[in-house]
Amino acid sequence: MPANYAIIAEDVYKHFGDVKALDGVSIAAETGKVLGLLGPNGAGKTTLVRILTTLLKPDRGQTQVGGLDVLRQKQQVREIIGLAGQNTAIDEILTGRENLEMVSRLYHMPRPAAKRRAQELLEQFALTDAADRPAKTYSGGMRRRLDLAASIVARPSILFLDEPTTGLDPRTRIAMWDTIRSLVSDGATLLLTTQYLEEADELADKIVVIDHGKVIAEGTADELKANMAADFIDITVANPHETDKAVQLLQPLSDESPQADEGRGHISLAVGSGAQSIAEVVRLLDAEAVAIAELNLRRPSLNDVFLSITGEEIVEEEAKPKRRGFGRRRSA
Amino acid sequence: MTQQTASAAISPVISQSSALQRFVWNFTDTFVVMRRNLYAYQRQPELLVFATIQPVIFLLLFTYVFGGAIRFSTGGDYINFLLPGIIIQTILFASANTTVGLSVDLSKGIIDRFRSLPMSRAAVLAGRTSADTLRGAFTVLIMIVAGYIIGFRFEDWGSGIMGLLLAVAFGYAVTWISATIGLFVKDPEAAQVAGFIWLFPLTFASSIFVPTATMTEEWLRIFAENQPVSVVANTVRDLMTGTVNPDEIALSLLWIAGIVAVFLPMAVWRYARVASR
Ligand SMILES: Nc1ncnc2c1ncn2[C@@H]1O[C@H](COP(=O)(O)OP(=O)(O)OP(=O)(O)O)[C@@H](O)[C@H]1O
Ligand SMILES: [Mg+2]
Numbered sequence: 001m002p003a004n005y006a007i008i009a010e011d012v013y014k015h016f017g018d019v020k021a022l023d024g025v026s027i028a029a030e031t032g033k034v035l036g037l038l039g040p041n042g043a044g045k046t047t048l049v050r051i052l053t054t055l056l057k058p059d060r061g062q063t064q065v066g067g068l069d070v071l072r073q074k075q076q077v078r079e080i081i082g083l084a085g086q087n088t089a090i091d092e093i094l095t096g097r098e099n100l101e102m103v104s105r106l107y108h109m110p111r112p113a114a115k116r117r118a119q120e121l122l123e124q125f126a127l128t129d130a131a132d133r134p135a136k137t138y139s140g141g142m143r144r145r146l147d148l149a150a151s152i153v154a155r156p157s158i159l160f161l162d163e164p165t166t167g168l169d170p171r172t173r174i175a176m177w178d179t180i181r182s183l184v185s186d187g188a189t190l191l192l193t194t195q196y197l198e199e200a201d202e203l204a205d206k207i208v209v210i211d212h213g214k215v216i217a218e219g220t221a222d223e224l225k226a227n228m229a230a231d232f233i234d235i236t237v238a239n240p241h242e243t244d245k246a247v248q249l250l251q252p253l254s255d256e257s258p259q260a261d262e263g264r265g266h267i268s269l270a271v272g273s274g275a276q277s278i279a280e281v282v283r284l285l286d287a288e289a290v291a292i293a294e295l296n297l298r299r300p301s302l303n304d305v306f307l308s309i310t311g312e313e314i315v316e317e318e319a320k321p322k323r324r325g326f327g328r329r330r331s332a
Numbered sequence: 333m334t335q336q337t338a339s340a341a342i343s344p345v346i347s348q349s350s351a352l353q354r355f356v357w358n359f360t361d362t363f364v365v366m367r368r369n370l371y372a373y374q375r376q377p378e379l380l381v382f383a384t385i386q387p388v389i390f391l392l393l394f395t396y397v398f399g400g401a402i403r404f405s406t407g408g409d410y411i412n413f414l415l416p417g418i419i420i421q422t423i424l425f426a427s428a429n430t431t432v433g434l435s436v437d438l439s440k441g442i443i444d445r446f447r448s449l450p451m452s453r454a455a456v457l458a459g460r461t462s463a464d465t466l467r468g469a470f471t472v473l474i475m476i477v478a479g480y481i482i483g484f485r486f487e488d489w490g491s492g493i494m495g496l497l498l499a500v501a502f503g504y505a506v507t508w509i510s511a512t513i514g515l516f517v518k519d520p521e522a523a524q525v526a527g528f529i530w531l532f533p534l535t536f537a538s539s540i541f542v543p544t545a546t547m548t549e550e551w552l553r554i555f556a557e558n559q560p561v562s563v564v565a566n567t568v569r570d571l572m573t574g575t576v577n578p579d580e581i582a583l584s585l586l587w588i589a590g591i592v593a594v595f596l597p598m599a600v601w602r603y604a605r606v607a608s609r
Contacts, residue, residue, distance in 0.1 A: 053448050075354070078450040089445035093372045105364045106451040108357060134375070150445060 005064075006031040006158050006189035007052060012061030014047050014213075021047040022058070023213035029191055029206075034184055036204025037193040038306075044213040045193040046086050049162045052191070053083045066158055082156030086163050086193075088147040092136035096127050096146050099135055100153060107154040121149040125179070141172045145179075152183060159183065159190045165199060177202055197306070209306060216309050224305045231274030232298050233281055238291035240265035249284045253277050265293070274298075354452070361452040365459025366466075369433070373467055383429075384471055387422040388478045394418065394541065395482060415479040416495065416569035417540035419472050420561060423503035424531050426468035427510040431527030434460055434514035438606060454600050461507035468503045472496060487574025495571030498584060502564045505588045508595035515602040538562040539569075560587040 007029035014022040021044045029035035037045050050056035052063055054074045063070040066080045083089075090099050097118050104114035122131045125145040130138060135146060148164065164180065165173040180203060184190045194200050200207050201221045209217040209224070217224060237246050243262045250258055250269055259268040271277040274297040285292055373380055394414055437443055437460070446456050476484075476496070486492035510527060517526040537555060538544075539562040547553040556562055567584040570577055 055444060055447055075450055078448060081448070083444070083448045085441065085444050085448075087441040087444070089441040089443075089448075091368065091442045092440070093375055094368060098368075098371070102364060102368055103445065103449065106361060106446070106449045106455075108353075108360070108450075 004031050005029060006066055007035065007191055008062070008064040009048065009052060010062040012048065012051060012063060013059045014044075014051065014056070015059055020213045022051070022061075025061075025210060025213065025215055027208050027215065027218075029189055031189050032184075032187045033205040034190045034192060034203055036200035036207040037191060037210060038195070038197065038200045038207055039193075039210040040195060042212075043210045045210065046162055047213075048210075049083075049085070049160050049191065049193060053081055053085075053160050054078060079154075080157055082151040082154065082159045084144075084148045084151040084159075084161050084164060086166070088143045090135050090143060090146050090150060093134055095132050095134055096138070096142075097122060097131045099146060100149060103150045103153045109154075117153060121153065125149045140167050141169070144168060144176070148176075148179070157188050159188050161190065161192045163193055163195065165194070165196070173199075209309065217305065225300045231271055231277075232300055232304065233269045233271055233274060233278055234294070234296040234298065235267045235269065235281060235285075235292060236294035237265040237267070237285075238293040242290050243267065245288070246285060246290050249288060249290070250281060253280055253284075358452040358454055358458070361455035362458040362462060365446075365455050366463045367459075369460055369463035370466065373463070380467070380470075383426065383467070384474050387418060387425075387471060387475055390421070391415065391418050391475060391478055392482070398541075409483070411479065411482060411484045412573055413543075413569065414541070415475065415484045416499075416572045417565055419475055419496070419499050420502070420565045420568060421535050421540050422471050422475060423468045423499055424506060424535055424561065425528070426464060426471060427503060427506040428527035428531060429467070430460055430464045430507040430510035431514035431517070431523045432520060433464065434511055435518055435520045435523035438515070438518055439520055453604065454596075457511050457599050457603055461504060461511055464507050464510075465500060465504040469500045472499065486572060491571045491574055491576050494576075495568040498564065498571065498581070498588075499568045501588050502560075502568075502584070505591040505595075508592055508599055511599045512595050512602060515599055515606050518606065534559060534561045538565060540565050560591070563587055 005028045007027070009025060009027050012022050012025045013020075023044075025044065025048060027035065027037070027048070037048065039045050047056065051058045052065055052070060054070060054077055057071070065077050068077050068080075070077050091102070094102065100118035100121050101114050104117045105111070109117060122128050125148065127142060127145060127149070130142060135143065138146065144164065144167075148161070151159065151161075161180065165176045168176060177199070180190070180192070190203075192200075192203055204221070206220055207218065207224060208215055235246065235250075237243055240262060243260050243265050246267055247258050247260050250267065254269050254271055256270045258270075260266065269277075269281070278295070278297055281295070282292070391414070395411055398410075434457070437456070443456070452458075513526055513530070514523055517523045537547075537552060538559060539556065544553055544556040544562060547556055563580075564584045564587060567577070567580045570580060
């Protein structure tokens, strides 16, 4: 195995009864880079993170973190990693400050250092006002921040964040992205899981897409998109009744059949070169007097990538409202 | 660039630990977790109040309701017979908190935090058992005060205090049984029942409330005379009423050591398994 990978999983299996949570997954995160683990509900993301952070034993497979064998050198692995799991791991009864001090002490920092570190983190994560309130009074966003703060108490060189922004409002999510970017800016390795395509796109240097316990694609966001080898033109016709007519007209421009949503008058067209085709679209529709309400050219999103691989649309929540409710698209 | 140099560049606060350090951490980590559990008790004062009132009510009920009837069979002041017994009973029942507390901890996210830290594996459990032991000791103090108000007297303070310490030590041993149970019964609701149920036969089929000689069923009497709760209760009672019997003390200490020797490793083993489903 190459030495410049901080996180390595090779052919990892974990079955829960009949459920194949992980069915032969291999991933590798380059030291100092952000690896995004992208997948829908139940894909096996959390299971993999729990295995890599010593919380769960795999049925089979090799796992290395920071050059250490995760199964055989648990305790040493725990000294170099930080984990913010999917469910926040904070003590409800303790205050935010006490939580951070306790974690610092359990990393065996002397008491004054623990106090200082807690104060630092409270400031860094904008929790000073609530520092001395029991954590059970915290909002969802504050809990996430406290949990994230707890995970970096010992300035880990390898960080695992399992869906760090799930359940946060869009503004808080973007603030969280900045925080995460700053955490890895000084060279830490990050494994980040997410259901949000936009999030993987924003934060990850490399993306691994998993589904049903298997890796189904990997590469940089651009590489994944490049495999689609196409641009998309999204058209909204002014009169939804004309959707069918428009589809007929536009058909010759694309190798794939256009995706249409007649209720809304949306058509999505995969084309070889967007810049050329867009003029064609306008000409064709104009010639038959089909009025266009909206016209957009876009590079394929990760959702298109996911769709083309699995034939299923990723469940998207508030991350990408602009394409909500869009019709299904299947590539042949 | 190798991994080592890459990690070093980020200057981690911690470095890889030695065996001696890890041994010391068993104790320091336990202390940190114990403090966290004591905070929890301190922040739920209702819990502490009721945990204190309940044994005092027992004490008053038994003294005044049964006292008259039982006096004849104990051949002396019933309060002197009863208080040491009630203290053991209180300590036994307090240990049920360990079962509940642990199963609650296991159902919460914080346990994942503990398990992903380079802390001592036993500390989560030992921090729980020691906090519950301290809480039990606090209740014992209240009982002594209540006992003094209704007429209990130490024959000798020195042996009396030895008796109390022995009772607390027994309580500590029993919390490890409770911890083991808590780790087998993960559901907090079920733990509520499981934590208590095994304590009833041990408490009542013992010399805590009545002398075992009054039990008419032969098998019951033999069990009641020899089970650890009676052995320890008798020793504590003797010490609190001024009798120092080295053999009896040795047997009690043996039971205490034996219980810890069996259940501490069992709990730690179980914790590792439960925690990594
Ligand atoms: N302890 C368990 N017992 C039984 N099944 C489990 C257990 N943990 C996970 N699973 C199952 O394994 C599969 C993968 O779960 P996992 O939590 O890893 O998915 P995920 O990708 O994190 O999903 P999500 O995005 O919803 O968090 C799911 O079908 C889940 O029900
Ligand atoms: Mg998950």
